[in-house]
Amino acid sequence: MAEIIQDIQEQEYLINMGPQHPSTHGVLRLVLSLRGETVLSVQPHCGYIHRGIEKMCERLTYQQIIHLTDRLDYLSAHINNHAVCMLVENALGVELPERVKYIRTIMDELARIASHQLWWCSFGMDLGALTAFFYGLRDREPILDIFEESTGGRLIQSYYTPGGLMKDIHPGFQKRVKDFIKMFRKKINEYDQLLSGNVIMTQRTQGIGILTEEEAISFGVTGPSGRGSGFECDIRKHHPYSLYNKVEFKEILRTEGDSFARYSVRMDEMRESLNIIEQLIDNIPAGDFSVKMKPVIKLPEGEYYQRVEAARGEFGVFISSKGEKYPYRVKLRSPNFSNLSALHSIAHGQKIADLVAIGASLDYVIPDIDR
Amino acid sequence: MEFNIYDFTSFTKWIDESLNAAMSPFWVMITEMAIIGVAILAFYALVGLFLVYAERKVCAFMQNRVGPNRVGPFGIFQTIADLLKLLMKELVYIKNADKLLFNIAPFIVITASFLAIAAIPFAKGLHAIDFNIGIFYVVAVSSLGVIGILLAGWSSNSKYSLIGAMRSGAQIVSYELSVGLSLITMVILSGSMQLSTIVEAQANGWFIFTGHIPAIIAFVIYMIAATAETNRGPFDLAEAESELTAGFHTEYSGIRFAFFFLAEYMNMFIVASIAATIFWGGWMPFHVPGWEGFNTVMDYIPPFIWYIGKTAVIIFIMMLFKWTFPRLRIDQLLTLEWKYLLPINLFNVVLMAFIVLMGWHW
Numbered sequence: 001m002a003e004i005i006q007d008i009q010e011q012e013y014l015i016n017m018g019p020q021h022p023s024t025h026g027v028l029r030l031v032l033s034l035r036g037e038t039v040l041s042v043q044p045h046c047g048y049i050h051r052g053i054e055k056m057c058e059r060l061t062y063q064q065i066i067h068l069t070d071r072l073d074y075l076s077a078h079i080n081n082h083a084v085c086m087l088v089e090n091a092l093g094v095e096l097p098e099r100v101k102y103i104r105t106i107m108d109e110l111a112r113i114a115s116h117q118l119w120w121c122s123f124g125m126d127l128g129a130l131t132a133f134f135y136g137l138r139d140r141e142p143i144l145d146i147f148e149e150s151t152g153g154r155l156i157q158s159y160y161t162p163g164g165l166m167k168d169i170h171p172g173f174q175k176r177v178k179d180f181i182k183m184f185r186k187k188i189n190e191y192d193q194l195l196s197g198n199v200i201m202t203q204r205t206q207g208i209g210i211l212t213e214e215e216a217i218s219f220g221v222t223g224p225s226g227r228g229s230g231f232e233c234d235i236r237k238h239h240p241y242s243l244y245n246k247v248e249f250k251e252i253l254r255t256e257g258d259s260f261a262r263y264s265v266r267m268d269e270m271r272e273s274l275n276i277i278e279q280l281i282d283n284i285p286a287g288d289f290s291v292k293m294k295p296v297i298k299l300p301e302g303e304y305y306q307r308v309e310a311a312r313g314e315f316g317v318f319i320s321s322k323g324e325k326y327p328y329r330v331k332l333r334s335p336n337f338s339n340l341s342a343l344h345s346i347a348h349g350q351k352i353a354d355l356v357a358i359g360a361s362l363d364y365v366i367p368d369i370d371r
Numbered sequence: 372m373e374f375n376i377y378d379f380t381s382f383t384k385w386i387d388e389s390l391n392a393a394m395s396p397f398w399v400m401i402t403e404m405a406i407i408g409v410a411i412l413a414f415y416a417l418v419g420l421f422l423v424y425a426e427r428k429v430c431a432f433m434q435n436r437v438g439p440n441r442v443g444p445f446g447i448f449q450t451i452a453d454l455l456k457l458l459m460k461e462l463v464y465i466k467n468a469d470k471l472l473f474n475i476a477p478f479i480v481i482t483a484s485f486l487a488i489a490a491i492p493f494a495k496g497l498h499a500i501d502f503n504i505g506i507f508y509v510v511a512v513s514s515l516g517v518i519g520i521l522l523a524g525w526s527s528n529s530k531y532s533l534i535g536a537m538r539s540g541a542q543i544v545s546y547e548l549s550v551g552l553s554l555i556t557m558v559i560l561s562g563s564m565q566l567s568t569i570v571e572a573q574a575n576g577w578f579i580f581t582g583h584i585p586a587i588i589a590f591v592i593y594m595i596a597a598t599a600e601t602n603r604g605p606f607d608l609a610e611a612e613s614e615l616t617a618g619f620h621t622e623y624s625g626i627r628f629a630f631f632f633l634a635e636y637m638n639m640f641i642v643a644s645i646a647a648t649i650f651w652g653g654w655m656p657f658h659v660p661g662w663e664g665f666n667t668v669m670d671y672i673p674p675f676i677w678y679i680g681k682t683a684v685i686i687f688i689m690m691l692f693k694w695t696f697p698r699l700r701i702d703q704l705l706t707l708e709w710k711y712l713l714p715i716n717l718f719n720v721v722l723m724a725f726i727v728l729m730g731w732h733w
Contacts, residue, residue, distance in 0.1 A: 015530045023613040037534070037701055126613045128604060128698025134434035200605060200697045352534070353700040356614050 012040060019048045023126045023356045026366030030343075030355075037351045042344045046337075050370040057330040062088050062162055062297045065330070069317075070156035072334055073368035075115035076311035078107045081160040083317045086241060087306035088162035091299045091321075099287040100164045105243040106177065106280050107147075107159065108308075109273040113184070114143040115311035116224075116266045116273075119363045123263065124195055126360035127204055132195050139187045142180045146173065162297055164290020177281050181274050188270060196267065205259035209346045209358035212257055219345070220338035223313025224269060225362050228262035230255040235309035247279045259354075259361040266363075296325050312336055312363055336368040377673060380496030407499045411488055415637060422636040423450045426690055433694040460625035465528055468622070472526035477623065477630035479519030484637040486512040491644045492566050494654045494674040505566035506554050509645060510547070513600070516638065517543040520602075520609065520619050523631070527622040535618025538701050539609030542599060545708040546606075549596035550642075552716040553589040556723045557649045560586065570653035575660050577652035583731065585723035590650045592712055592719070594688070597642035599704070602635060604693035608701055639689060640682065647681035654678040 013036075018029040027048035033040045053068045060068070062084070069080040082104055089096060117140040124132025144154040149170040151157040159166055170176075195201050211221065216229040226233045234251040236244040252268040254261035299321035307316040313335025320329040339362050346362075347355045386406075390399045424439065424447060431438030439446030465473065490505045492498040502508050517540060524536020560582050561569045572578075579586050599606035610618035620631045647653060654674030658666045699707070 013530070015534075022616060034534075037538075124697065128607070128611070128613060129696060130430075131434050131694050134436060138435055194695075195697070198697060200699055200703075203703055204697060204700060351700055351702065353608075353611070353614055353698070 023359060024366070025122060025359075025364060028340075028364065028366050028369065032352070032355070034352065037353075039347055039350055039352060039355050042347050042355065044340055044343060046340070046366075046369050048370065049367050051367075053371045054330045054332055057327060059326060061325050062299070062327070065327070066161060067158050069332070070158050071367060072332065072371060073310055073312060073315070073336065073365045074156050075118055075365055076111050076315075077156045078104075078111040078159060079308055079310040080315055081158065082108060082242070083306050083308040083310075083315055085160045085162050086308070087304050087317050087319060088297060088299065090306065091302075091304050092162075092297070094163055094291055094293070096164065096291060097287045097289070098285045099289060100291075101243050102280055102284045103165060103169055103289070104160060105247070106277050106284075108242070109276050110143050110146065110177070112311045113270050113273050114140050114147075116270045117143075119266060119311075119360075120191060120195075123357075123360040123363075126356050127195075127201060129195060129198075129201070132191075135187075135191065135194065139184060142176070142183065146176050146180065149173065149176065161290065163293035164288070166290075168289040169284075174281055174284065177277060181278055181281075184270075185274060188267070191267070196264070202260065204353070204357055205263060205361070206256075207258050207260075208354050209259045209350060209361065210257045211342060211346050213255075215342060215345055216257070219342040221313070221342050222338065223310070223335050224252075224265040225262050225339050225342075226313060227252060228254045228265045228361075229257035233314065235307055235314055239307070241308060243280065247276050249276050259357050262361040262363075298323060298325050299327070307333070310335055312365065312368070313339060332371060334368045334371060336364045336366075337371075340364055340369055377670075378495045383496055407489075411485070411499065415485065415488065418640050419633045419636050420450045420454065422640060422686070423453070423632075425686070426636070429687065429690045430694050433691070454629065457629040458626055462627060463622070463624040465622050468528045469526035472522045473622075474627075476519045476523035476526060477627045477634075479522065480516050480634040481519075481630045481637075483512060483514075483516035483519065484634045484641060486515075487641045488637075490566060491641070492570055492648065492653055493678055497675070498567065501565065501567050503563075503565045506558060506564045506569075506645075506649070509566075509641070510551055510554065513638065513641060514543070514547050516634065519634075523623070524619040527619075529622050531615045531617075532619050532621050535609045535611070535615045535621070538611075539602060539619055541701065542602070542606065542608060542704060545705055546596045546599040549592055549708060549712045549716055550600055552713070552720060553593040553596065554645075554649065556585055556589040556716075556720050557582070559720065559723050559727055562727075566648055566653070570648060570655050573652040573655045575658060577650065577655070577657070579650045582723070583726055585719050585726060586650065588715065588719045589723070590646070592716055593646055593650070594685075596708075596712065597646065598689055598692055599708075601638040601642055601689075603639060603689060605696035605698050606704060607693075607698060608704060611698060613698075639686060643682045643685040643689065644678075646685050647678065651681045651685075652677075653681075 012033040015032045015034060016029060017032055018024040019027040024030065029045040029048065031043040031045060053072065056068060057065050065084055066081050069084050070077040072080050117136045121133040121136030124130070124136070147157055148154045150173050151159040151166070211229045213230045216226045216231040221229070221231070222233045230253055232238070232251060232253065237251045249272050252265045252272060254265050299319065301321055301323040303318070303320045305316060305318045307314055314333065315335055316333030318331040318333070319327045322328045343359070343362065347358050350358065387403070390402055428438045439449035442448040442452045487509050489499040490502055490508050520539045521536050524532040524539070557578055558564055560578055561572050563569055563572070579590055602609045615621070620628055623631060654677050656669040656672060656674070656677055658669060
């Protein structure tokens, strides 16, 4: 009998979390091996939503690629497109009008706020606070309305194009954005009251799921998740693009590396994004919203790389061109893929409930992982 | 016969006497059991349907939503429509599941909650059976439900269900202690376990007011423990939607799922009833000693309304709990019980005994 008990105690309890599971935020499959409630190992299996975007790009013109990079991390669609557009513009040496840079920066930051809001929703939901989910969605709606008004799209906009923007902003854009900033500055304090200071929430996240700075660097965990571990990786600060060298903003850093650090980095980043938008929104200069480009863009032969700070970390586009209208080879460096790779080393030894909280704090978007 | 809405004693007595005049004692018993059974069943279904609707409306109110508003005025028939849907749904049988236990489990859960209703006094003279060990009976019967949950988790042949059942077992067994001890505190105060006597004893002030600090502590602990015992948020670890999809009832479908669902709401109703009865005076109107005019006005409100009102307030508080807080982790849940609530509770029992011995409690 004693042997049987020991045998049972030493056995691992394998469980498939996903591909359909409420807290994997999509079709991610995690194979967990458990002992009781404790997670011994996490093995992510991806590929359930693989669409071969990098391969498809090899048969698409540079204007068409935009519509695919939208669909990687759909929550930072603007920012992904920004990388592709900048890569093409830099390769061709196109000088952009100031107006384009202003609008792009504002749109990027709005997308970042919207993305972090949705992250906050799902974070609350994964912890079991369903009310948070609806509060976040309610406040995300104005941003989507702003996007819809100017770009025609709510989730994926395909607004940027090599050489500028698809169309000019709506006349009511500035007023709407200013209204939103005013409204959201109040609401974000409400978020803090509802979730950040809650005893259960802090107990569930503080000191749980620690990712050290060394691990963050070696796994390439970037974005808010990396900065929660003290890894200075904000591309906007260290390799400024667009207007980020002209605006004042702080790089939010936490050194604890736990779930709560990643949480509070994102909360502060939303405030910082509001500051950035506030500095720009009144000064959008008049002028063209795009540069006249050739209908068929041909990149000179060579290899190009452009990176931007997407909502979840460093997003990079590598394009190898042979001087044709299609790229010869495209490689996308998606932040979520690297962030996910650290999941096992963060989550092993924790409880199942903590694994869910850690997953929420890493904020993965599955189409970005699988591409 | 006089039908008095303030005192059902004469009414029930009249039924008993007229039945006795017509048939032998054995058949009287059978008939009375049937009447009570049907009455409770109807009440049970009604309260269940109403609570599901109330939960959805309260939750919508918390979340800036409208809630059900399509079926009937203000969506009041939504839950009936849902029930019809669940009744017509296919019952999915799981391969390699333990069929017998799988089928029995929902009935055990629902029976446990069904039995507990019997002892609750709804108004003066309106209860199915007035035990002299009423509280003991309620605690004993309501703890049977965990057997059903464990069986459901075990027999489903699903890993998520098993984890849910494991959690639920640990949770309910632990929190039973706190429920029991906080009720014992109040039993010391009232000096009786008979629920009707406890209610009568609160004529000059509810126990939460007359019981000094220990009664308040006991009430708070009872609310926490009762929420945990009914598997409701923030203690809904057994279901834990974001972790275990649906916990112990993942594999159940159709009306069997509805049984679990209904039992959850009925358990909530029962613990709220007990809280209202023991701490807030049950059907007893709000009286302030010395204020004769005020007391007379309060007496005009029927006891049944008092009882329903108090229960509804407590249920509303429990719903606010659920829609405000995140979920605890299993080890934190057990830490809360064994390291905080239980010692406080034991101390509280001693404190209450001391107060009662010194005669400070009236």
